[in-house]
Amino acid sequence: MLSRTRFLGSVSRIGASKRFASTKSLKETLQEVIPSKQEQLKKLKAEHAQTVVGDVKVENIIGGMRGIKAMLWEASVLDPNEGIRFHGLTIPDCQKVLPTAPGGKEIIAESMLWLLLTGQVPSEAQTRQLSRELAEKGDLPAFVEKLVDSFPATLHPMTQLGMGVAALNHDSLFQAAYEKGIKKSEYWTYMLDDCINLIARLPALAARIYRNVYKPGTPLPAINKDLDLVGNYTTMLGFGDNHNLTEYLRLYIALHGDHEGGNASAHTSHLVGSTLSDPYLSYSAALFALAGPLHGLANQEVLRWQLAMQAEIGSDVSHEQIKEYLWKTLKGGQVVPGYGHGVLRQADPRFIALQEFCDAHPELQESSIIRLVKKTYEVAPDVLKEHGKTKNPYPNVDATSGCVLYHYGLKEFKYYTVIFGVSRALGALTQLVWSRALGLPIERPKSLSMDALEMLIK
Numbered sequence: 051m052l053s054r055t056r057f058l059g060s061v062s063r064i065g066a067s068k069r070f071a072s073t074k075s076l077k078e079t080l081q082e083v084i085p086s087k088q089e090q091l092k093k094l095k096a097e098h099a100q101t102v103v104g105d106v107k108v109e110n111i112i113g114g115m116r117g118i119k120a121m122l123w124e125a126s127v128l129d130p131n132e133g134i135r136f137h138g139l140t141i142p143d144c145q146k147v148l149p150t151a152p153g154g155k156e157i158i159a160e161s162m163l164w165l166l167l168t169g170q171v172p173s174e175a176q177t178r179q180l181s182r183e184l185a186e187k188g189d190l191p192a193f194v195e196k197l198v199d200s201f202p203a204t205l206h207p208m209t210q211l212g213m214g215v216a217a218l219n220h221d222s223l224f225q226a227a228y229e230k231g232i233k234k235s236e237y238w239t240y241m242l243d244d245c246i247n248l249i250a251r252l253p254a255l256a257a258r259i260y261r262n263v264y265k266p267g268t269p270l271p272a273i274n275k276d277l278d279l280v281g282n283y284t285t286m287l288g289f290g291d292n293h294n295l296t297e298y299l300r301l302y303i304a305l306h307g308d309h310e311g312g313n314a315s316a317h318t319s320h321l322v323g324s325t326l327s328d329p330y331l332s333y334s335a336a337l338f339a340l341a342g343p344l345h346g347l348a349n350q351e352v353l354r355w356q357l358a359m360q361a362e363i364g365s366d367v368s369h370e371q372i373k374e375y376l377w378k379t380l381k382g383g384q385v386v387p388g389y390g391h392g393v394l395r396q397a398d399p400r401f402i403a404l405q406e407f408c409d410a411h412p413e414l415q416e417s418s419i420i421r422l423v424k425k426t427y428e429v430a431p432d433v434l435k436e437h438g439k440t441k442n443p444y445p446n447v448d449a450t451s452g453c454v455l456y457h458y459g460l461k462e463f464k465y466y467t468v469i470f471g472v473s474r475a476l477g478a479l480t481q482l483v484w485s486r487a488l489g490l491p492i493e494r495p496k497s498l499s500m501d502a503l504e505m506l507i508k
């Protein structure tokens with residue numbers, strides 16, 4: 051198991067620029083950071099355009115492009131064994147240096163967003179300033195409220211979220227400016243404004259969907275200008291008085307924010323954005339990728355699977371009983387949800403961080419579903435190794451994320467991927483700003499038919 055202590059040494063490697071951000075606003079900070087990144091890209095193009103950094107095998111082409119280094123993504127890089135680093139910072143590094151909410155211990159969305167966008171650790175004051183800006187911009191336009199209210203409660207919450215986000219493009223500043231005719235060098239500023247407006251509005255949209263589907267007729271509280279984004283989100287969901295759930299959601303939303311660029315949701319937003327679609331349309335598309343059970347929807351599937359296990363074999367079970375249940379799932383031709391990964395080859399450090407949250411909260415240690423998740427983790431890797439198919443027999447973040455929500459009373463698991471969707475905006479939208487600041491082109495890889503591939507091989 052990867053331990054938190056294993057990572058602590060890396061905090062000392064954080065560069066001075068990352069530790070001491072100035073008092074400038076987010077836009078001013080980006081204005082300062084962008085020229086050196088533009089210069090870095092110019093140099094890479096001039097000096098290394100023809101340098102080979104990998105080769106493409108037939109297995110990559112027919113295997114979901116796994117392993118091909120083919121995208122620029124600034125905010126985070128994923129190592130198969132160590133997991134994610136955000137601008138070089140591991141999760142424990144971030145837990146040490148990123149500002150939390152007043153009275154809270156967990157990283158908040160605003161400090162993670164600042165880090166992702168600028169590569170700098172924000173000060174407390176900058177974090178609060180961003181919280182206020184997001185709260186001030188958080189209300190939904192009336193027509194979007196009406197649209198969401200018109201959806202049948204039977205429409206999956208992720209479909210509702212994607213449609214709501216797409217409709218918000220009515221107010222896209224980038225699209226309006228593009229129509230007027232702005233210079234390429236100005237694209238990123240309008241992108242940034244759209245991205246901030248979208249992130250600000252996600253809690254109200256996502257909470258409205260929750261209320262409509264699961265708590266119809268209950269009043270949605272107004273946004274509190276003195277609360278952070280997730281504090282407001284939890285309050286609007288109706289769980290504002292549960293401090294531990296609020297803290298858990300802060301951590302959850304910060305950690306799920308970015309996972310480099312190749313994952314299906316981030317890649318989708320990058321692809322759509324590369325056509326100069328605005329951030330609302332780009333991120334709406336990303337949400338529909340996140341809604342697949344092999345990706346974000348796995349957190350709903352994990353809970354469904356763990357509850358079915360609990361119903362069949364009980365809560366107080368032996369390793370042997372869990373092993374048998376795992377084999378039953380595998381022999382039934384199904385995947386074990388929450389295990390395996392396209393890149394990771396060790397337990398996901400996000401999983402570890404969420405498990406540590408559970409270990410630090412006595413009410414979670416006593417929870418039968420959390421105990422079952424932990425016990426499953428003690429057995430599943432060996433079973434998956436013996437099964438011999440998956441390249442990574444270890445848990446990913448989804449193996450535990452939904453089960454904690456369930457324990458805290460947020461039991462409607464079809465809603466869980468919506469929370470992931472509120473989070474993934476941090477990283478996907480960050481890259482849209484950077485793609486425009488760096489002037490990246492439309493994405494258009496080459497495809498081949500099997501006949502064409504065979505000709506190439508000959």
Ligand SMILES: CC(=O)SCCNC(=O)CCNC(=O)[C@H](O)C(C)(C)COP(=O)(O)OP(=O)(O)OC[C@H]1O[C@@H](n2cnc3c(N)ncnc32)[C@H](O)[C@@H]1OP(=O)(O)O
Pocket residue numbers: 116343344345346348380384385386387388389390391392393439440441442446447448
């Ligand atoms: C936030 C996230 O998106 S994290 C991922 C969430 N998804 C899940 O937890 C769903 C379960 N896991 C999976 O389906 C896969 O591991 C994925 C989709 C995450 C990664 O897929 P791949 O990169 O193709 O995995 P890999 O190369 O290891 O797959 C090889 C084989 O092992 C199988 N396999 C992979 N993971 C599992 C698993 N958890 N249980 C059973 N079989 C598995 C694959 O289905 C594949 O079988 P096939 O050859 O019959 O097609």
Ligand SMILES: O=C([O-])CC(=O)C(=O)O
Pocket residue numbers: 306308309312313314315392393446
């Ligand atoms: O990286 C991936 O492919 C899937 C994943 O864990 C994420 O997107 O958070």
